[in-house]
Amino acid sequence: MSTKRGVEVSIAAADAAKLARVEVIAAYPITPQTHIVEHLSEIVANGELDALYVNVESEHSAMSACCGASAAGARTFTSTSSQGMELMHEILFIASGLRLPIVMAAVNRALSAPLSIWGDHSDVMAARDTGWIMLFCENGQEVVDSTIMAFKIAEDRRVLLPVMVNLDGFSLSHVIEPIEFPSQEEVDKFLPPYNPLYTLHPDKPVTMGAYGMPELYTEAKYAQEMAIRQSKDAIIEIMDDFGKRFGRYYKPVETYNTDNTDTVFIALGSINENIKTAIDELKKEGKELGLISLRLFRPFPEEELAFALKGKKKVAVIERVMPGGAANGPLFNEFSALAQARGLKIQLENYILGLGGRDVNPEEFLEIFENMSSPKKETKKNEKNYIVIGVRA
């Protein structure tokens, strides 16, 4: 029997890791991830979870310890944010390159400087090409469900890759929501103990992380690339299986109100709930707007997106990160490439908002919608390909 309770999403994420029966947790506290690892350390210290909680001196060490634990065959979990993710950056590549099924809750936060503890997608977008499977969550229920699914995805023999479960700092991590927790028995049936393909064990020595000579490196990276590209089939299958067992169905790409309109927004994470509110507001005025939400960001769900974009004329790609000198934000660049490659005749626009924890209310989305319908000169072409919503000029 599942139970429903009102709980802070961070605590729920930790409880989901407990339901997944993680065996090793190595993490270093950083705002806004702190409550997740604090709660896990309590659970372990109280003897409620038979796991090793490794106290480390940095995130670089946290991810390194996770790699070691996962290589030794343990179900491994960690969590970080912002600067912490940057500090573990080089090890993120090692986790994916060694095909270690680590699961990480990434509580998305802005990057310094200027110092900010608040939410945006600067951290994950800097880590987007590390070879990790990436899921984005809109609400607390998705965080719990995605965390449980993440282990099943990561450990699937067709996949064997680390999975990052992204949730927005504060605006999702620190809110209290009613969340349904599946029972331990149900989770155990869905997620059997991890059965590793290779482990570090003295009885059967293997080498992990050997040198890749120029004769082999390309093939090695190609094999890894094929693994993440092909992981989508397993991800879809596992999402379906989860739906059948727990009654909550997930898809790599979700749509909201896209049938009756040729104008859609595309966005990641918790702002999608506000976009849905804006869509409902517009509906009252007789205006139609749709939302395409990426639950799966890596591997980039090209087929599903192309299908969702079919017949759409105007698309606003909305993201919570500055391009850093690029022509556009990272999400827009990928959509633009997808539209070009698939010959989709779409007017694509790029909007940036919600940086460093600035509130994003449904009004901002109404503003974007108005701007798309009747472009205002002063905000439209400011010698840039993107518009930063709410910037004081």
Add this chain to the structure above:
Amino acid sequence: MAKPMEEYKWHELNVGCVIEEVGNAMEYKTGDWRSSKPVWNDDKCVKCGLCWLFCPDAAVYQKDNGLYTTNLDYCKGCGICAHECKPGAITMVEEER
């Protein structure tokens, strides 16, 4: 390895490039990096074994007669044995290749 590196196709590699074969580094003859090699003067050698002990590649070995030499398939010519040899029995000689 079952075949030379350049013959492997991507799908023939183990997941994560794990090497299951124990000790297969032996197949990789690293000695061809060498620019100089150690030469023992057996008259000066006191069989103390410091060269064997210090060799970072375990290339130095003891012969049946108790004297020492190196396996040139793996010796990289670092010169540590010559540096450590107290009686000065080892000289580094430039390779003529």
